[in-house]
Amino acid sequence: MDLLIKKIIEKQNPTVVGLDPQWDFIPDDIKRKHLLGKQDTITEVCGAILEFNERIISAISFVVPAVKPNCAFYEQFGWQGMRVLYETIDFAKSKNLYVISDGKRNDIGSTMKSYAQAYIGITQVEDINFRAFPSDALTVNAYLGSDGIEPATDLCAKYDKDIFVLVKTSNASSGELQDMNLKFSPIPIYEKVALMCKNWGENLIGQYGYSSVGIVVGATYPDQLKELRSILPYTFFLVPGYGAQGGGAEDVRGAFDNLGLGAIINSSRGIMCAYKKHPTLTFDESCYVEAVNMKNDILSITGKIG
Amino acid sequence: MDLLIKKIIEKQNPTVVGLDPQWDFIPDDIKRKHLLGKQDTITEVCGAILEFNERIISAISFVVPAVKPNCAFYEQFGWQGMRVLYETIDFAKSKNLYVISDGKRNDIGSTMKSYAQAYIGITQVEDINFRAFPSDALTVNAYLGSDGIEPATDLCAKYDKDIFVLVKTSNASSGELQDMNLKFSPIPIYEKVALMCKNWGENLIGQYGYSSVGIVVGATYPDQLKELRSILPYTFFLVPGYGAQGGGAEDVRGAFDNLGLGAIINSSRGIMCAYKKHPTLTFDESCYVEAVNMKNDILSITGKIG
Numbered sequence: 001m002d003l004l005i006k007k008i009i010e011k012q013n014p015t016v017v018g019l020d021p022q023w024d025f026i027p028d029d030i031k032r033k034h035l036l037g038k039q040d041t042i043t044e045v046c047g048a049i050l051e052f053n054e055r056i057i058s059a060i061s062f063v064v065p066a067v068k069p070n071c072a073f074y075e076q077f078g079w080q081g082m083r084v085l086y087e088t089i090d091f092a093k094s095k096n097l098y099v100i101s102d103g104k105r106n107d108i109g110s111t112m113k114s115y116a117q118a119y120i121g122i123t124q125v126e127d128i129n130f131r132a133f134p135s136d137a138l139t140v141n142a143y144l145g146s147d148g149i150e151p152a153t154d155l156c157a158k159y160d161k162d163i164f165v166l167v168k169t170s171n172a173s174s175g176e177l178q179d180m181n182l183k184f185s186p187i188p189i190y191e192k193v194a195l196m197c198k199n200w201g202e203n204l205i206g207q208y209g210y211s212s213v214g215i216v217v218g219a220t221y222p223d224q225l226k227e228l229r230s231i232l233p234y235t236f237f238l239v240p241g242y243g244a245q246g247g248g249a250e251d252v253r254g255a256f257d258n259l260g261l262g263a264i265i266n267s268s269r270g271i272m273c274a275y276k277k278h279p280t281l282t283f284d285e286s287c288y289v290e291a292v293n294m295k296n297d298i299l300s301i302t303g304k305i306g
Numbered sequence: 307m308d309l310l311i312k313k314i315i316e317k318q319n320p321t322v323v324g325l326d327p328q329w330d331f332i333p334d335d336i337k338r339k340h341l342l343g344k345q346d347t348i349t350e351v352c353g354a355i356l357e358f359n360e361r362i363i364s365a366i367s368f369v370v371p372a373v374k375p376n377c378a379f380y381e382q383f384g385w386q387g388m389r390v391l392y393e394t395i396d397f398a399k400s401k402n403l404y405v406i407s408d409g410k411r412n413d414i415g416s417t418m419k420s421y422a423q424a425y426i427g428i429t430q431v432e433d434i435n436f437r438a439f440p441s442d443a444l445t446v447n448a449y450l451g452s453d454g455i456e457p458a459t460d461l462c463a464k465y466d467k468d469i470f471v472l473v474k475t476s477n478a479s480s481g482e483l484q485d486m487n488l489k490f491s492p493i494p495i496y497e498k499v500a501l502m503c504k505n506w507g508e509n510l511i512g513q514y515g516y517s518s519v520g521i522v523v524g525a526t527y528p529d530q531l532k533e534l535r536s537i538l539p540y541t542f543f544l545v546p547g548y549g550a551q552g553g554g555a556e557d558v559r560g561a562f563d564n565l566g567l568g569a570i571i572n573s574s575r576g577i578m579c580a581y582k583k584h585p586t587l588t589f590d591e592s593c594y595v596e597a598v599n600m601k602n603d604i605l606s607i608t609g610k611i612g
Contacts (some may be wrong), residue, residue: 023431024418035432045431072413072420076429078438079389086385106410106447107378108477114378123382125329125340125351132384141412143449143472145479166449171414173451180498181489189495192486255591 001134001162001214001236002206004098005261007065009306013295014260016066016100016238018268019088020073021049023138025272027283030055046080053088056272057095063295066098066136068238068266082133089133099135100238104166106141106223107147113151115140120152120161137162139216139238142193149200149213156212162236163213167194167228170218170241190224191231198232204303208261210236217255219247219265226254229262237263242294243270249297260302267294307468307520307542308512309442309566310404313371314611319601320566322372322544324360324574325394326379327355331578333589336361338415352386359394362381362578365593367401374544374572376408386426388439405441406544410472412447412454419443419457421446426467428460438580443468445522445544448499455506455519462510463517468542469519473500476524476547496530497537504538504546512568516542523561525553525571532560543569548600549576566608573600 008014026048034048057067073084092099105115117123119138123130142149142165152163168178168190178190185192194215201211210275211234217225219241228237237255241247242265255263267290274290275283299305314320332354340354363373380391391407398405411421423429425444429436446458448471458469474484474496484496491498500521507517517540523531525547534543541563547553548571561569573596580596581589605611 020417034506038433040432040434042431042436045434049386070413070417072411072417072424075388076420076424076438077510078424078429078436079385079392081438082381082388083385104447105378105411106412106472107376108475108479111326111376111378114382118378118382123384125348126346127344128346128348128351130348130384132382132387140421141410143445143447144475144477145482145484147477151456165339169414169450171450171453172416173453176451177495177499178451180495183487183489183492186489189483189486193483196482232534 001210001212002208003160004066004162004264005208005210007098008261008264011063011065012299012305013063013065013304014256014264014305015064015224015265015294015298016068016264017056017060017064017271017291018102018266018267019053019067020272021052021070022073025269026052027275042077042080046077046084050084050087054091055284056287057092057097057236060271060291061097061286063288064097065271067092067193068100068102070102082139086133089135093134100137100164101133101135102139104139104141106144108144108147109151112148116152116155120163121155121159123295134177137164139166141166142196153204153213155198161212163244164216164238165193165197165213166223167197167215168217168224170220170245170247174218176189191228194228194232194235197233201235206235210262211233214238220245222251222254225252229254229257238266239263240266243267249301253301256302260305265298270294307413307516307518308514309466310372310468310515310570311514313404314567314570315447317369317371318605318611319371320570320608320611321370321549321600322374322560322572323362323366323370323577323597324572325359325373325375326574326578327358328379331575332358333581348383348386352383352390356390356393360397361397362593363401363403363591365590366577366597367403369594369597370403372404372406372570373398374406374408385507392439395441399440406443406445407439407441408445410445410447412450414450414453415457418454421543422461423459425470427461427465443470443520445470445472447472448502452506459506459510459519467518470522470544471499471503471519473503473521474523474527474530476526476551476553480524497534500534500538500541504541507541511540516540516568520544522546525557526551528557528560531558535560535563544572545569546572551574558604559607562608566611571604576600
C-alpha cells in the first residue's frame with residue numbers, strides 16, 4: 001500500500017474519485033460533441049464516456065491521489081466499453097494517479113490468477129508481456145476463501161500491487177449475510193472475513209506499516225469502521241458511501257489511525273455530478289472545486305496526514 | 307430456467323462445456339496458424355483463442371445443450387479478449403446453445419444493474435439498444451445481499467433470463483467461510499445463502515417447476531449437493547468440479563430430481579483438452595467423443611431425462 005500512502009501524504013488528501021460514468025451523469029455539451037444523431041452507435045457513446053473521464057481526471061489530478069473506475073459501467077458497453085476502461089486507466093496513470101479497478105472479481109486457482117494478471121499483473125503468452133487493465137489495485141470478493149485470494153496476493157507480492165477485499169459493504173442489505181453471527185466464534189461474518197484479510201496480508205506489510213491486502217468498509221457503518229480499525233492495525237480501508245450514499249466526514253473518523261492514515265474515502269457522484277451543483281462554473285472547475293471541498297471536509301477530521 | 311431445461315431434455319444431456327481457453331490448452335496447430343513469430347501481439351493470440359472456442363463449439367453443439375465461458379480467461383487479454391468473449395457467445399448462440407457467462411459478478415444498485423444489462427439484458431443509451439455479451443445466464447456472488455441480486459432478477463423477469471448464485475463452491479478452501487455455522491439458525495453460511503436464493507426465485511418459477519435463480523454447488527461436495535436438493539425444490543444447480551477437479555458421476559447423483567432434471571454438470575478441461583487423451587483423433591473428433599462420454603456417464607445415473 002506504500003504507493004497509495006505516499007501519494008496521500010504528498011497531496012495531503014485521503015480521498016479517491018470514483019469514475020462510474022452513468023450516461024445520465026454526462027453533461028449535454030460532451031454528449032453533443034460525440035453523438036451524431038440517427039447513426040449513433042456504441043462507438044460514439046464510448047467517445048463521450050472517455051472524454052467525460054479524461055476531463056474529470058485532468059481537473060482533479062493535482063489535488064486527488066487516486067481514482068476508482070468501477071468495471072460494471074464499462075462492461076455494459078461490451079468490449080468497446082472495456083477499451084474505454086483501459087484508456088481511462090492509462091490516462092489516469094499518465095497523470096500519476098493511483099488506480100483502483102473496482103471489479104469485485106472472484107474465482108479460484110488459475111481463473112483468479114487470470115483476473116489478477118488482468119488488473120495488477122502481466123499476462124504472459126509466448127514472447128508477449130501484456131498489461132490488460134494496468135491498475136495499482138483491484139477490489140475482490142472473498143466468498144471462495146483462500147483459493148480466491150492467494151493468486152492475487154501472489155501478484156501483490158511480485159509486482160508491489162494491492163487488493164481491497166469486500167468486508168462490510170455500504171449498501172442497506174449488506175447485513176443480510178455480512179452481519180450474521182457465527183456459532184463458534186462470537187463475531188459476525190464481516191468480522192470473520194476481516195480477520196482472514198489480516199492474515200492474508202501479514203507477510204505483505206510495507207514501509208508505512210500497512211499491508212497490500214486492504215478491505216472495503218462502507219462509510220454508512222461508522223461503528224463497524226471504528227471496531228475494524230481497532231482489530232486490524234495494518235489493514236488499509238477503502239471506504240465507499242461518503243456523500244451521495246449518506247456518509248459524512250464524522251462517519252468516517254473511525255477509519256483513520258492517529259496519523260490520519262489507514263483509509264481512503266471514495267466519492268463518485270459528488271465529483272462526477274458536481275457541475276449540476278455549480279451552474280456558474282465549467283464542468284472542469286466544478287470537479288476541481290468539489291474535490292477540494294471533499295479533501296477539506298475529510299482533513300477537518302484527520303488533521304495533517306502522516 | 308425453461309430454455310435450458312428444454313435443451314437438456316431435447317438433447318438428453320444435462321451437461322455444459324466450460325470454455326476457459328488457457329493458452330496451454332490450445333493445440334499447436336491452431337497456435338501455428340495464428341502466430342506470426344516475432345511480430346505477434348495480443349491480436350494474434352486472440353485469433354487463436356477464438357478459433358479454439360469455435361472449433362469446440364462446432365464439435366459439441368449437436369450433443370451438448372450449453373456452454374459456459376469464464377470471463378477471467380478473456381479479461382486477461384484486455385478489451386481484445388473481451389471481444390473474443392463476445393464473439394464466442396455470439397457463435398455459441400448461432401449454434402443454438404444456451405450460454406452461461408461465468409463472471410461471478412457482484413455489486414449493488416445501478417452498478418449491479420449495469421453488469422446484469424451487460425450479460426442478460428440490454429444496455430439502452432439514447433436510441434441505441436445494445437447487447438454487450440448476449441448470454442442466457444450469468445453467475446453472481448451474493449455477499450452483498452439483495453441489493454446485489456435484485457437488479458439481476460429484475461432482468462431475469464423482464465427478458466426470461468437466469469442467474470446462478472455461488473453457494474457452495476467446488477474448491478478446497480470453500481469451507482473457510484461457506485461452512486461456518488451461524489449462531490441463531492443451526493445452519494452453515496452456504497445453506498443460508500441457498501435459502502436466500504430460494505426466496506429470490508420464488509416468483510420466477512417456470513413451466514418445468516424451476517426458478518430463474520439457480521445456484522452453484524461443487525461436485526466435490528456430494529453430501530451438500532444432496533442436502534441442498536432436498537431443501538430447494540425449485541432451484542436449479544450448476545455443478546462445477548466434475549472431471550479434472552475430482553468429482554465423478556456418482557458424486558453428482560444427489561443434484562438431480564426424480565426426472566433427471568434439476569442440475570447441469572460442467573466439464574471444462576475434460577472437453578477442451580480431450581485431444582491430449584486421444585492422439586489418434588482430430589481435435590474436433592476428440593471434443594465430440596469426450597462430450598458424448600460425459601453425457602453417457604451422467605445419463606448412467608439419471609436415466610432418461612424429463
